[in-house]
Amino acid sequence: MSEKYISLEMVYLALPFIARTTGGVAKVTDQEGVCLYAVGPDGERRENIEGTLSEICKRAAKEGKPQGRGEGQIRREIFAMPLGDYVLAASNEDRADRQSQLLDTLTETLPLIAAVAEGEAILFDQVGRRMLTAGPKKPEPVKGDESISEKCQEVMQTGRPNIGRSRTDPEATAVRIPICSAFGFGFNNADSVRKRRKLLDQVRRNRTAKYTWDDIVSKGPRLKEALAQASRASENSSSVVILGESGTGKELFAQAIHNASCRADKPFVAINCAALPENLVESTFFGYADGAFTGARKNGQTGLFEEADGGTLLLDEISEMPFELQAKLLRVLQEGEISRIGSSKAISVDVRIICTCNRNLLSCVDEGKFRADLFYRLNVIDINLPPLREGKGDIPSLISNFLLSIAVREDSPSMVVAEDTMDLLLAYDWPGNVRELNNVLERAVSLADQEKIKPIHLPPGVSGANITAIQDHLDGLMPKEAAAHNLKSSLADAEFELIHQTLVRHNGNRTRTAEELGISVTTLWRRLQRGKKFSRA
Structure with a gap:
């Protein structure tokens, strides 16, 4: 059979199809690698096509057989094959x-x-x-x-x-x-799932309310009305909204209401609405059925409403609940039943709802961030907890109670507060309220070297310490005195600061602090004393 002749014009016509198929340049060269005609994958002619492709063409002409090369993570491939006096070549360079x-x-x-x-x-x-x-x-x-x-x-x-x-x-x-x-x-979405799992595990570990009316130390005028309202709320199963700044004791009140109610022997389930990943909010509250979605547990998963059945569900930071979920919460409150995700079966639930919020919930309604119908459904009984600054007469009794609790926990003598320290504590406005007061006392107890808390043991923001004056005192030392002071105290200061930071992180708990630092409680105490000695030098 005679070999059919392929003209150069036919090759030129084929080049656009070759270029589009390979995703790069297709060209024809002479036997020296000089480009005669080239096109790109868009069918447009290309000029000045040299480099590696031309070298491959020369080799194909010289050896009289096809040549190719491919390299890289994203493979850049070229090939060339001789066609009589010419060479046809292509690459995937553009692709x-x-x-x-x-x-x-x-x-x-x-x-x-x-x-x-x-x-x-x-x-x-x-x-x-x-x-x-x-x-x-x-x-x-x-x-x-x-x-x-x-x-x-x-x-x-x-x-x-x-x-x-x-x-x-x-x-x-x-x-x-x-x-x-x-x-x-x-x-x-593994991180989101882990957060949900951790949150639900935490909820299940704390399915009981531990606080009662006896744990509410402040019985003065500041909380008189709030305590009266809470007491009345414990006598029925109506929904309650507890309002107050962060640290005012909203959850303490919620637990006390539950423990004083007829539901005291039933579950108390608390959830922070702001802590839930948005894509898992619905399944957390209502649960899901077997096969509801990819990754769903076999036999499904109960939600918080089922977990709290017969008891109380505390919705902390209710204002942060996604708007879409608010309508479903309203339906549960109206109908007393839920349906798991992936199931049409209705499950009856008997749950008392207590909500807490550190914002004006009615303002959230006005801003369009909270449903008005849900607000009025929840706001059957509203309890407002005033900030600590509005009832500073409660501070001495709170201090006594906190110091006694710390002493019992640490198995150590209870400390007292010096008179000038008490003046500072009474003068401070406590933006973090009761929680901040507790944390300040934890810090003071961990730093105090005797059984009396002095102003030096308070944070600068509370004590009003004049940092500039202290710095001026140090700057006024004679150079030799300053150098000696630094040499003696620099290492001790660094060690003391590390211990102090660890103590603060563990809310003043010396046992956990010692465990993290890898030392005994006795060694921790001894190094605290040494640090205080240098800090007074």
Whole structure:
């Protein structure tokens, strides 16, 4: 059979189709590699096409057989084959450039994807190998462990996205998407699921209310009306809204109401509405049925309403509840039943609702952030807890109670407050209210070297200490005195500051502080005394 002649014109006509197929430049050269005609994947003619492609063409002409080369994570491939007196060549350079730019963009946005998904985001290669990973709290992606995920491998082979259980957390959902032949990306909501699991575990560990009326120390005029209202609220099952600034004791009141009610032997379940991941709020409150979504637990999961059935559900920071969920909460209050996600079966629940809020809830209604119908349904009994600054007469009794509690907990003698210290505590406005007072006393007890709390043991903001005056005193020391003071005290100061910071972190608990520092409680006490000695030098 005679060989059919292929004209140069026919090759020219084929070049646009070749370029579009390969995703790069297609060209014809002479045997010296000089370009005669070249087009890009858009069909437009290209000029000055030299470099590696020309070298490959020369080699193909010289050896009389096809030549090729491929390299890189995103493979940049070229080939050339001799056609009589000419050489036909093509590359995927344009496509590889686009893929490289896309890879750079995805790498840059990987932490953002992780933050939005509230989990891990990854880039994987053509065989499903983890190349880069990012977490919601990591500003930069890090190199992956190069392990191969079967699901990632599957999406690269099929070219189809996949949604299923996460490899790192079976309760989380993962999405895997092939981007091109070279790589794909995926993400999960594992961090969000862990937060929900931790929150629910915490709720289940604390299903009882421990505070009673006896734990409310302030019985003076400041809380007289609030206590009367709370007492009346404990006699029925109406919904209650407790308003007050942060640290005024809203949850203490809620627990006391529950313990004084006929529901005292039933569950008391508390949840902070602001702490829930928005995408898991509904399943947390109402639970879900088996198979409700990918990653759902077998046999489903009970929600907070079922957990609190017969008892009390405390909705802390109710103003932060998502607007969409408010309508479903209203329906539960009206009908006394819930349906788990993924199920149409109605489950009857008998739950008393107590809400707390540190904002004016009616203002939230006016701003369109809280449903008016839900507000009026909840606000059957409203209790307002005044801030501590409006009843400073309560401060001495609160101090006595806190110091006694600390002494019992630490198995140490109860401390007393010096008269000038008490004056400072009474003069302070306490923006953090009772909680801040408790924390200040915890700090003071951990720093005091005798059985008396002095102004020096208070934080500067409370004691009003004049930092400038102290600095002026140090600056006024003679150079030799200052140097000697620094030499003797610098190491002790650093050690004392470390111990102090650890004590504050553990709310003054010396046992936990000693455990974290790896020393005994006796050694901790001895080093505190040494630090105080240097601080007075």
